[in-house]
Amino acid sequence: xxxxxxxxxxxxxxxxxxxxxxxxxxxxxxxxxxxxxxxxxxxxxxxxxxxxxxxxxxxxxxxxxxxxxxxxxxxxxxxxxxxxxxxxxxxxxxxxxxxxxxxxxxxxxxxxxxxxxxxxxxxxxxxxxxxxxxxxxxxxxxxxxxxxxxxxxxxxxxxxxxxxxxxxxxxx
Amino acid sequence: xxxxxxxxxxxxxxxxxxxxxxxxxxxxxxxxxxxxxxxxxxxxxxxxxxxxxxxxxxxxxxxxxxxxxxxxxxxxxxxxxxxxxxxxxxxxxxxxxxxxxxxxxxxxxxxxxxxxxxxxxxxxxxxxxxxxxxxxxxxxxxxxxxxxxxxxxxxxxxxxxxxxxxxxxxxxxxxxxxxxxxxxxxxxxxxxxxxxxxxxxxxxxxxxxxxxxxxxxxxxxxxxxxxxxxxxxxxxxxxxxxxxxxxxxxxxxxxxxxxxxxxxxxxxxxxxxxxxxxxxxxxxxxxxxxxxxxxxxxxxxxxxxxxxxxxxxxxxxxxxxxxxxxxxxxxxxxxxxxxxxxxxxxxxxxxxxxxxxxxxxxxxxxxxxxxxxxxxxxxxxxxxxxxxxxxxxxxxxxxxxxxxxxxxxxxxxxxxxxxxxxxxxxxxxxxxxxxxxxxxxxxxxxxxxxxxxxxxxxxxxxxxxxxxxxxxxxxxxxxxxxxxxxxxxxxxxxxxxxxxxxxxxxxxxxxxxxxxxxxxxxxxxxxxxxxxxxxxxxxxxxxxxxxxxxxxxxxxxxxxxxxxxxxxxxxxxxxxxxxxxxxxxxxxxxxxxxxxxxxxxxxxxxxxxxxxxxxxxxxxxxxxxxxxxxxxxxxxxxxxxxxxxxxxxxxxxxxxxxxxxxxxxxxxxxxxxxxxxxxxxxxxxxxxxxxxxxxxxxxxxxxxxxxxxxxxxxxxxxxxxxxxxxxxxxxxxxxxxxxxxxxx
Ligand code: FES
Ligand code: FES
Numbered sequence: 001x002x003x004x005x006x007x008x009x010x011x012x013x014x015x016x017x018x019x020x021x022x023x024x025x026x027x028x029x030x031x032x033x034x035x036x037x038x039x040x041x042x043x044x045x046x047x048x049x050x051x052x053x054x055x056x057x058x059x060x061x062x063x064x065x066x067x068x069x070x071x072x073x074x075x076x077x078x079x080x081x082x083x084x085x086x087x088x089x090x091x092x093x094x095x096x097x098x099x100x101x102x103x104x105x106x107x108x109x110x111x112x113x114x115x116x117x118x119x120x121x122x123x124x125x126x127x128x129x130x131x132x133x134x135x136x137x138x139x140x141x142x143x144x145x146x147x148x149x150x151x152x153x154x155x156x157x158x159x160x161x162x163x164x165x166x167x168x169x170x171x172x
Numbered sequence: 173x174x175x176x177x178x179x180x181x182x183x184x185x186x187x188x189x190x191x192x193x194x195x196x197x198x199x200x201x202x203x204x205x206x207x208x209x210x211x212x213x214x215x216x217x218x219x220x221x222x223x224x225x226x227x228x229x230x231x232x233x234x235x236x237x238x239x240x241x242x243x244x245x246x247x248x249x250x251x252x253x254x255x256x257x258x259x260x261x262x263x264x265x266x267x268x269x270x271x272x273x274x275x276x277x278x279x280x281x282x283x284x285x286x287x288x289x290x291x292x293x294x295x296x297x298x299x300x301x302x303x304x305x306x307x308x309x310x311x312x313x314x315x316x317x318x319x320x321x322x323x324x325x326x327x328x329x330x331x332x333x334x335x336x337x338x339x340x341x342x343x344x345x346x347x348x349x350x351x352x353x354x355x356x357x358x359x360x361x362x363x364x365x366x367x368x369x370x371x372x373x374x375x376x377x378x379x380x381x382x383x384x385x386x387x388x389x390x391x392x393x394x395x396x397x398x399x400x401x402x403x404x405x406x407x408x409x410x411x412x413x414x415x416x417x418x419x420x421x422x423x424x425x426x427x428x429x430x431x432x433x434x435x436x437x438x439x440x441x442x443x444x445x446x447x448x449x450x451x452x453x454x455x456x457x458x459x460x461x462x463x464x465x466x467x468x469x470x471x472x473x474x475x476x477x478x479x480x481x482x483x484x485x486x487x488x489x490x491x492x493x494x495x496x497x498x499x500x501x502x503x504x505x506x507x508x509x510x511x512x513x514x515x516x517x518x519x520x521x522x523x524x525x526x527x528x529x530x531x532x533x534x535x536x537x538x539x540x541x542x543x544x545x546x547x548x549x550x551x552x553x554x555x556x557x558x559x560x561x562x563x564x565x566x567x568x569x570x571x572x573x574x575x576x577x578x579x580x581x582x583x584x585x586x587x588x589x590x591x592x593x594x595x596x597x598x599x600x601x602x603x604x605x606x607x608x609x610x611x612x613x614x615x616x617x618x619x620x621x622x623x624x625x626x627x628x629x630x631x632x633x634x635x636x637x638x639x640x641x642x643x644x645x646x647x648x649x650x651x652x653x654x655x656x657x658x659x660x661x662x663x664x665x666x667x668x669x670x671x672x673x674x675x676x677x678x679x680x681x682x683x684x685x686x687x688x689x690x691x692x693x694x695x696x697x698x699x700x701x702x703x704x705x706x707x708x709x710x711x712x713x714x715x716x717x718x719x720x721x722x723x724x725x726x727x728x729x730x731x732x733x734x735x736x737x738x739x740x741x742x743x744x745x746x747x748x749x750x751x752x753x754x755x756x757x758x759x760x761x762x763x764x765x766x767x768x769x770x771x772x773x774x775x776x777x778x779x780x781x782x783x784x785x786x787x788x789x790x791x792x793x794x795x796x797x798x799x800x801x802x803x804x805x806x807x808x809x810x811x812x813x814x815x816x817x818x819x820x821x822x823x824x825x826x827x828x829x830x831x832x833x834x835x836x837x838x839x840x841x842x843x844x845x846x847x848x849x850x851x852x853x854x855x856x857x858x859x860x861x862x863x864x865x866x867x868x869x870x871x872x873x874x875x876x877x878x879x880x881x882x883x884x885x886x887x888x889x890x891x892x893x894x895x896x897x898x899x900x901x902x903x904x905x906x907x908x909x910x911x912x913x914x915x916x
Contacts (some may be wrong), residue, residue, distance in 0.1 A: 051194070107207055110189065113808050113809060115642075117644070118642065
């Protein structure tokens with residue numbers, strides 16, 4: 001048995017949207033770029049500016065590896081276009097430490113061995129910063145639940161909770 | 173105790189700072205001028221051929237540079253052997269963009285190269301593709317009649333050996349069980365998707381960043397396939413965002429990036445999408461039949477274990493599945509059989525503890541069923557059939573502390589409070605179940621080389637072309653090097669993931685810590701000998717008459733054992749010398765011991781599940797994993813290895829499943845939303861015990877490697893706990909709520 005399958009009807013190349021001026025404020029620094037509107041915030045960071053600390057694990061809002069803070073709120077950078085964040089305050093993993101002094105969460109992640117390959121780690125840490133700011137996590141179970149938007153394929157979950165708890169002192 | 177005795181200490185990861193600050197750069201995170209982006213297009217059908225592949229619309233998009241397909245790919249290496257790699261299996265390796273033939277769903281059929289990622293991705297939607305589809309067969313259970321004997325030929329694969337008369341013993345035995353177990357295909361899905369950057373350098377040389385578990389393997393593959401010389405290709409892979417086996421063979425994005433860079437004479441980056449992470453090797457689906465029999469006191473009379481595993485049409489992927497049933501328990505009559513079934517899928521590839529997680533899951537569930545039939549406690553049954561030696565190989569173990577794992581694990585878990593009756597331990601509407609399983613894994617060592625450089629400023633740089641996929645290689649090697657030469661750890665740096673470094677084996681199989689560790693130790697010891705020689709030559713040296721056996725290297729000094737006051741500072745020696753000390757050396761497994769002994773790690777896993785009686789939801793509330801893995805080199809990273817492996821076991825037991833639609837021969841849940849892996853809320857209490865296990869036969873470090881042993885018994889223990897909670901014996905993985913609600 002055989003039959004012919006046509007995957008795509010003939011699509012024609014469309015004229016591309018022109019690049020737009022975008023002003024991204026990242027870790028306190030201004031970046032003025034010309035970006036086509038289809039560039040995600042994640043790709044703007046990684047490919048256009050060079051902040052590769054923010055990771056791409058799915059590009060579909062399913063893993064949390066791309067978590068950054070926008071005006072203090074944790075979001076998935078793959079699920080937002082760069083042009084939508086014009087002028088907003090963006091914090092990435094590169095912006096958490098104070099010079100050589102690690103952010104308490106960064107230090108706690110090292111101390112509690114809260115990662116293995118480290119690829120989910122920037123997203124986990126940014127997410128934890130956002131979590132603490134939200135003030136909703138009262139218990140260990142709350143932390144587990146509210147950190148569940150960040151997959152860790154290496155399975156460092158229990159150490160991630162330990163690390164966060166060590167910073168919050170058990171209660172937030 | 174000396175401060176430079178680092179081995180066995182919970183040293184924090186030396187690469188931790190880079191990883192928590194975002195400075196660690198993974199494969200596709202390097203910036204070079206004039207970089208092009210490749211986006212791969214995959215086949216919509218599982219079998220047949222591409223009849224039309226029209227790229228004209230895509231090429232009209234400004235910024236699109238080229239589209240590579242089977243029609244314009246230059247002729248490359250001709251013979252199969254050029255496409256073979258260090259983890260190849262018997263057969264003919266897949267060649268990307270080689271012909272119009274489609275052999276599996278999502279086969280890569282085109283690479284669109286453009287100035288930006290977005291342009292390449294957009295242009296990929298403009299290809300006009302037509303196929304002639306043939307009917308595909310991807311259904312393992314329906315294809316069993318076509319099964320064939322698994323061939324030899326893959327590194328590490330051992331055909332199973334039977335012994336005694338299992339069938340006869342089975343029919344004579346008073347207590348027996350027979351059962352069939354299935355688990356689905358799984359995809360590794362490391363967090364970092366596979367990606368490669370081929371950086372085109374002056375004179376046509378390539379610098380390749382690849383996500384790989386072996387830079388030498390990548391280099392060799394690129395060299396052979398594209399007809400380059402070794403000097404033309406350097407491969408780097410300093411950070412790997414997880415792999416779990418998926419980086420053991422060169423994946424097709426590497427081919428694509430190199431092809432485009434060489435053709436376009438420009439640097440090219442190609443990353444797979446999460447969807448495309450389901451388009452290459454996976455843990456094969458398998459169907460297993462077990463028959464066990466015992467005397468009424470529980471003594472095993474026979475074990476029969478048959479496994480049918482899927483493989484591709486073009487290669488025979490093999491793993492050690494059934495052999496474990498001849499190893500784990502004392503039994504005179506064992507019949508083992510391992511068969512492969514060719515299907516229209518990509519060739520499976522090793523995935524964390526390949527074979528053992530499959531075979532031991534089924535064996536341990538069958539043992540649980542036998543314990544029920546005998547009305548014996550499942551832990552008792554295992555203790556009664558404890559194997560003091562390896563009956564497969566008829567050799568003693570170099571060490572085996574499985575009994576201590578059973579006892580310490582049971583104690584910690586509180587196993588003696590278990591009520592044998594299923595459905596007897598409820599908490600409200602939660603049915604509580606306790607299950608256990610045993611596990612084993614090989615403890616191997618491979619040949620490995622390393623280099624050490626001690627400079628006059630007292631800095632020691634040790635290197636080997638191995639990988640750290642999250643396993644802690646950077647840290648452990650730094651500890652070993654620092655301790656061997658008695659230097660403060662801050663003065664020591666370990667480098668890896670570079671094909672210009674001394675060659676290391678593929679990072680896998682739990683042999684990295686001991687293989688690379690032994691090489692690092694041997695190399696640093698040679699540096700030590702050179703230092704001692706120099707120390708002896710010093711004027712009025714207190715070590716003038718000392719031999720290698722008479723001294724220790726500690727706290728920055730070479731110290732006379734008999735008289736610790738007689739010591740020479742290492743920094744002084746090297747400073748006075750004013751020249752680097754450089755040594756390259758290698759370590760090999762002890763061949764004679766290899767013939768005499770059997771080398772294995774072991775574990776006992778105890779799991780508690782809670783099953784909601786009304787909703788069928790299953791939660792693993794507690795796991796105790798007791799490990800006998802030789803000497804623990806770093807309890808902090810070792811514990812993390814086991815924690816992660818337990819998460820993998822929970823995932824295998826309850827969540828992970830690559831679901832194929834046989835009408836299309838396609839994995840349908842090919843993304844992170846539908847391919848479930850545990851999230852933080854799914855993981856509750858995990859306790860890890862390392863039992864004391866001394867082994868001075870296995871290798872100079874006394875270690876066994878811990879990457880795999882932690883996952884092996886977990887799915888079995890959970891499946892047995894689900895039975896204990898519900899009284900329902902679910903003989904397939906993953907076990908999901910509809911199974912506990914509906915099956916008898
Ligand atoms: S990359 Fe954004 S959620 Fe996965
Ligand atoms: S540390 Fe590897 S995915 Fe989390």
